Amino acid sequence: GENVEQHPSTLSVQEGDSAVIKCTYSDSASNYFPWYKQELGKRPQLIIDIRSNVGEKKDQRIAVTLNKTAKHFSLHITETQPEDSAVYFCAASKGYSSASKIIFGSGTRLSIRP
Amino acid sequence: EADIYQTPRYLVIGTGKKITLECSQTMGHDKMYWYQQDPGMELHLIHYSYGVNSTEKGDLSSESTVSRIRTEHFPLTLESARPSHTSQYLCASSRTGKIDNEQFFGPGTRLTVL
Numbered sequence: 001g002e003n004v005e006q007h008p009s010t011l012s013v014q015e016g017d018s019a020v021i022k023c024t025y026s027d028s029a030s031n032y033f034p035w036y037k038q039e040l041g042k043r044p045q046l047i048i049d050i051r052s053n054v055g056e057k058k059d060q061r062i063a064v065t066l067n068k069t070a071k072h073f074s075l076h077i078t079e080t081q082p083e084d085s086a087v088y089f090c091a092a093s094k095g096y097s098s099a100s101k102i103i104f105g106s107g108t109r110l111s112i113r114p
Numbered sequence: 115e116a117d118i119y120q121t122p123r124y125l126v127i128g129t130g131k132k133i134t135l136e137c138s139q140t141m142g143h144d145k146m147y148w149y150q151q152d153p154g155m156e157l158h159l160i161h162y163s164y165g166v167n168s169t170e171k172g173d174l175s176s177e178s179t180v181s182r183i184r185t186e187h188f189p190l191t192l193e194s195a196r197p198s199h200t201s202q203y204l205c206a207s208s209r210t211g212k213i214d215n216e217q218f219f220g221p222g223t224r225l226t227v228l
Contacts, residue, residue: 032215034215034216034217036217038154040153040154041153043204043219043220043221043222044157044204044219045219046216046217049215049216087154089157091217093215095210095211095215096210096211097210098144098164098165098210099164100210101145101147101159101162101170102147102208102215102217104156104157104159106156107154107155107156107157109154
């Protein structure tokens with residue numbers, strides 16, 4: 001079955017700097033790669049996703065890149081702000097398959113230093 | 115409003131009690147999931163369902179059971195609660211398809227077993 005590895009487990013960056021979180025997946029048939037942000041005491045919420053037919057996607061200060069050959073994808077946050085402090089989860093799934101479940105990485109706790 | 119709901123939000127019970135955590139979604143999603151999560155930590159999948167009358171155990175060994183008699187409803191039952199069950203339980207749902215596979219999370223039930 002699918003396995004998703006996420007690194008680093010914790011990340012501290014200076015406000016204004018960039019943050020990068022990396023994930024690898026094992027199932028080459030996975031085609032949907034979402035990223036979730038979980039703020040303290042709240043539920044995880046989708047912030048950006050990418051499908052296997054696209055190599056990069058951007059939404060304001062966040063971007064995700066996908067390398068299908070190497071089976072890894074990354075989240076990039078530029079110009080970090082205090083509100084970016086949260087736990088981030090990557091995930092992978094075969095979205096088109098009725099018998100496929102989404103697999104999450106173990107999470108990255110991002111702290112933004114003022 | 116289309117959403118995913120969980121009740122109760124908080125529950126404190128004694129050891130040995132039987133409890134049911136409720137989860138309902140109004141988005142017509144075919145897939146539903148239960149996760150156990152300690153604050154800010156990894157999401158541990160305990161049960162999932164691909165559709166009505168379909169349930170599977172997740173990766174985390176659990177002494178709970180689930181049922182999926184209706185598409186919108188996915189309750190989790192603990193026959194005999196123990197202190198080790200103290201945690202937050204998150205319900206989630208998603209749709210199979212070539213687009214729109216976002217997984218939505220409920221607000222969670224924070225369970226404390228004394």
